[in-house]
Amino acid sequence: DQQVKQNSPSLSVQEGRISILNCDYTNSMFDYFLWYKKYPAEGPTFLISISSIKDKNEDGRFTVFLNKSAKHLSLHIVPSQPGDSAVYFCAASGATSGTYKYIFGTGTRLKVLA
């Protein structure tokens, strides 16, 4: 049972344009959501997070949107740069997964074309 889903395995975007990565979840008890970026041969790097009491969080070029009624979150990268090419994982945690436990999606590979 995949509680956190990233339905797009890959995405290609032109440099300078917006990248939108999507993530859906099924468990309404999740209350904290994160995005990680992973380059090959490196560990995941924390990018941005959002609590369920918010619907938007922004950090520079990165913005995460949370739609609780749709159980959907998205990561917007504007403008996209070639260095953003990586695999992006969304993760969720909450009362039922355990305070310390994250449930990860399967990842979306972003390729930003120069």
Place this chain on the structure above:
Amino acid sequence: DVKVTQSSRYLVKRTGEKVFLECVQDMDHENMFWYRQDPGLGLRLIYFSYDVKMKEKGDIPEGYSVSREKKERFSLILESASTNQTSMYLCASSFPDSNQPQHFGDGTRLSIL
């Protein structure tokens, strides 16, 4: 900067061997985690620990055990390695607050022949 160090980047072992993967963090984090990453499956939690000598099973603990004798060190043990344990293993650590992100090491790519 948080530093999570995994002892080996690449490891090749034989089936039936006992394998130790070591992880050390330098941020005095209470929580430590072991995940494995496989294509199409994302990151799956094997075990985690929220204090010295404490451990909890994650989603896929079968075939693994862990040890946490010191706060900064968390070891993953494959009791008798099998080929289906060939994977990328990732260690992470965090503070106990629910809004504190986990920080990852660079991973150990383990091949079981």
